[in-house]
Amino acid sequence: MQAILKAIEYYLPPQVLNNPQLCEIAPNWSPQKIQSKTGIEERRISEEEELSSDLAVKAVTKLFESGACQPEDIDYLMLCTQSPDYFLPTTACLLQHRLGLRTSCGALDFNLGCSGFIYGLGMAKGLIETGQVKNVLVVTAETYTKFITPTDMSVRTLFGDASAATLITAQDSHSEQAPAIGPFVYGTDGRGAKNLIVQTGGMRKPVAGFASGGGVEDADEHVLVPPTLYMNGPEIFLFTLDAVPDLVAGICSRAGITFDDVDLFLFHQANEYMLRHLRDKIEIPPERFYVSMSHCGNTVSSTIPIALKEAHKAGRLKIGDRVMLVGFGVGYSWGATMLRWAMNT
Template sequence: MIQSYINHIDYYLPEKVLSNENLAAEFPEWSVEKIAKKIGIHKRHIAAHDETSMDMGIKAAAILFEKNQIDPKSIDFLLFCTQSPDYFLPTSACIMQEKLGLRKTCGALDFNLGCSGFIYGLSLAKGLIAGGIAKNVLLVCGETYSKFLNSSDKGNRTIFGDAASAVLISDEAVGLSAKIGEFNLGTDGTGAENLIVKAGAMRQPDASGTEVQDDYGNTTSDADLFMNGPAIFNFTSQNIPELVINNVSKNNFDLGDITYFVFHQANAYMLNHLRKKIKVSQDRFPIKMDFCGNTVSSTIQIALKELHEEGDFSAGDKVLLAGFGVGYSWGAVTIELM
């Protein structure tokens, strides 16, 4: 079978910064120290009013091309993951093809996933390469959850930041040269309403405008992102440890063979809970979100890029990647550095 490799990663963060100090000034009951300790985030980047997920994705891809001297004409397929597209139609990826100078013979499509989006995108890219459809796949993830958040929703505003990432997956190993292994994927639609924006699409085109406050003082309406934090925590706690065990086994490794476990960077509290459940030491379980927050489908890529830049990767390292969240949707894959 034709192998596929993660070769280059880059990301883009918007200019505007929302710091813990900014949030504490708005919500005096939340101290800077409390936010940092529980959530593990010191600041997040927020897209400008006229800046979209597609805009950020284009910027991330342009950074990737320039830094790594990648010819846009070498891209055979563009995958764009977002839950905040510019339009219902046309497909954002089609517009990005023109903006990025990709060939007209390049395939392009959007797919709608959240925190598991990168893992699913890797599985699609691997399939395109294994099927001989593409040699070079550009996987872009971009999200502007900030545009879904109620200004009085202090809980979600402390967690989410906006960002975009761009990854080149190819049939030859260069750059980072991380061989993509076997996947485990999962879905449970019974949890759909625990992380949702109800209004705006075809099921409920118009928002009622009615605001509701939860037991923690967070305010949302049906036009805003709603997250049932306890339910999401329980779903993650019940499903992700088993996902990790199954993926390690599917790739014919033991837990001890894995150099790093790079999970979706949801928040520090949840990540540390999961780390303890799968009995992994802190040095093998990096958390890289303090400077950008939970960027949804880009968190794993940002963490990988930071680890690579810091010189933490070596040939032979095995890294288990796991994404999980809205849907419910989850997935894992183990990559091996060449």
């Protein structure tokens, strides 16, 4: 028995933030400059009352409506999010009920960002190939834009909200073929935690005082507004220059393949400028390096399933193709795996 990726659907909230709108906030920027430096034309922004769980329900419902599976088929639901509805309970438990999944279904959240989809695939494969379950929903959902200060262009230009739902299912294995999912390479370096962080709102810096007009002060006595995303883009970029080439080499070594064996390379869609630099640095042929983020921006853990779905829709993937997936970012956390494409056109 082996785990295969059987279906993907994704959902973007309807509210659009495009480059001309961003330039109204920051007049020293131009739409062309934002486009050329990020590869993004528009991002989707969740409404105030629209949470990660709401986006997830929409994405999974699309999966059910596609006929790929039905609620009663699902044995296990995992939700990758860093913007959950509550500290507790687990948002995946709320989703079990809202989606009408069986009460005999396992459900958990896991807190990862840009590497999350890779980790989700790894856990789903483990659950299926150890015979615990047959059908796993790997759901990624983020509303990072709720953490973003409107005037912080370093992050507002990049991030958009989204959810993706991916069905991983058990299938009889054929030993002569490469695994449908795997092998995996993982990595972590918590020294980078400070470079992409929401400092307030957790137990270390709670924001309970805000209702009475109080603030939370950091070590330098800056008053921090409620949960706010801070990104040190240059440090993150330097991290990717160090980690990603080794990660790609690591997955090639683990899988016993060369670049010639890879039909499509699909990296976490962080920022197209950065992706092109990494592509050229690693010497990946441009025609096999897929980018799809202009319509939604950096959607954190959903970028890889969204780009996979778009590559599939664009006819860039056929049954049996080998796809390299590479995720890296907040944590720092990173991971890579190989897929043998199994979705029909």
